Amino acid sequence: MTEPHSTAPAGDSRGDDHWKTLSRSMGDALGSVEDRDESGAVRESGPARVEQLMTALSSVRAVESFTAWAQYEVIAALHAELVTTQPADHRLLDAHAQLGARIAMTGALTQTMGERLVDEAVALRDRIPRVALCLRDGLITKTHVTTVVSRTDLVDGTEHAEAVDTEIAATLRRRPGAWSRGRLRDMCDRIVFRRDPDSVRRRRQQAHEDRGVWLDTDREHGMAALGASMSAENARIAFESVKALADCACKADPRRVAARRSDALFALLTGQRFACECGSADCPAVVPDARVLPDLQARIVIHVVCDESTLDGTADNPGFMDGYGVIGADHAREIAAQSHTRVRPLVSTARESVSGDSTDPQRTDRRQFTPRAAAGGASIGTTPEVVRADSAGSPDFEARRLRASQFNQQMHAPSEIPEPQLTRPGTPQPDESSDPRLPSHLPSDPYRPSRALDAFVRIRDGYCTVPGCETPAWSVDLDHVTEYDHQNPDRGGRTDPLGLNGKCRFHHLLKSFSNWVDDQYLDADGRIVSVWYTPEGIRIDGPPEDNTALFPGLKRVRFTPPATRAPQRVIDQPMRDRTRTAATHARRRHERELNRTDRAIGPGYRRAHHTVDFTDHGPPPF
Structure with a gap:
């Protein structure tokens, strides 16, 4: 027989006090959704109302995490009652399967989903109990749990399990912020790969041997899906090849991007010619023969x-x-x-x-x-x-x-x-x-980064630096966090590691042409912190971790401005004192100064000692 065990910190409560706090927050959240306050007066719309609703949304997410933790706790208790008291056997309908059936029927789930919930509950109880407490405390969500459980499966039952659990939980608590699925996966892999490289080697060899191609015909309306598993680099090369051929169509092609890529993949596999479907006799597209794709420019x-x-x-x-x-x-x-x-x-x-x-x-x-x-x-x-x-x-x-x-x-x-x-x-x-x-x-x-800095920033960031976005670093734009001032570079924008970060095209446009403001600074530990502020001034923490956690030596790289070979551009035409864009950029610089003052001193000092003055910030960057 196997006995359930837990390495959760001694003296840990069932979360009763935490639930009481969440209940109060949830009550406030539900109250804030109403159009009228407790006195019956209509709530005024505006930044304060938006901030109130954003706070309510955070409370709802915290409650979701707590209830997910409670669900796993109940399932783990059922496992201890029904499964661990039974001898292990090889029957198809063993105790584990029957518990999965109970969970599945209760929640109207498939048997596979029911058994997966059991597996995750047992993993949280036995393998990663400290991560389970992070779920209880709202640091991660149920979706995150699925990622952590799957990425720590390598160390299940090994001497590394407790150390991996401790390090992952400590990282989640030490580095608050927006953990996207990809960044959380990378963090778990980084910790596991360093702790147990031998297991990584064995699992990868098995995964490589299991590569294959499959056809899924369980689709509607005469459609099917074709899939394949292969090494990551081969998959990336194959996908980029499909994209390159699909992008040969002109802008007037009526197909969606995904549809063009599907047609391009079929052309590559069958050797047929991929064609633009704009229908124009003078179509400018130059589409190569798929059979000689290497000639594609x-x-x-x-x-x-x-x-x-x-x-x-x-x-x-x-x-x-x-x-x-x-x-x-x-x-x-x-x-x-x-x-x-x-x-x-x-x-x-x-x-x-x-x-x-x-x-x-x-x-x-x-x-x-x-x-x-x-x-x-x-x-x-x-x-x-x-x-x-x-x-x-x-x-x-x-x-x-x-x-x-x-x-x-x-x-x-x-x-x-x-x-x-x-x-x-x-x-x-x-x-x-x-x-x-x-x-x-x-x-x-001085506006354009050197190749060294360009590569460094992409290596460091790994992805788009906007919370939740996982656009690869070599597919993003490098952006000056503080808008670059071409007329006076010393006044606005730094072309250095702290002054640059990567943003995908959408989020770059979101910042450039709306009232969103981002900032980037070094914390007390020397770690670069990225934050965003909504148009209402609500702070949203950026990614908790970048690739300096994977490659600590990046912190030792130093950059120095080179001697200027050519004179700076001089704007000799008559200029207005201040354009609308100049006012926008000046306002953003001022907002960053106020936000930094808040972090260092507190909002009270800011209100008492700072006034808005945009007159000395000059013309905008171009």
């Missing part, structure tokens, strides 16, 4: 980040694949060892002076604000870029070099970039004046 780049010790085989630190997430050390080495992979350093040992930068200021393929254009060339490049970055998992943790590995031998090599030196954790910090410096922007244009 496009470039496919898959970026992968890892440290040098992992590629050298002296450590088994996890890596990161753009558009996928954390990968194991063996996986990174396999990518680097493939015949069509070209491994080269992102930073060279021959350091350049910060007064120079080999980035051509006329190049547009490394854009900051415009969409990534299809690059001309003779063939499709398939480039998963394995970028070597420091990781704390290596015991020797010697100085590393960031490297880039690119699929396709025909890819143009990136220019050489000075190499940052990364130090052993726990050692005294050297004088920063002795650290090597990388150029932060182009010598000819």
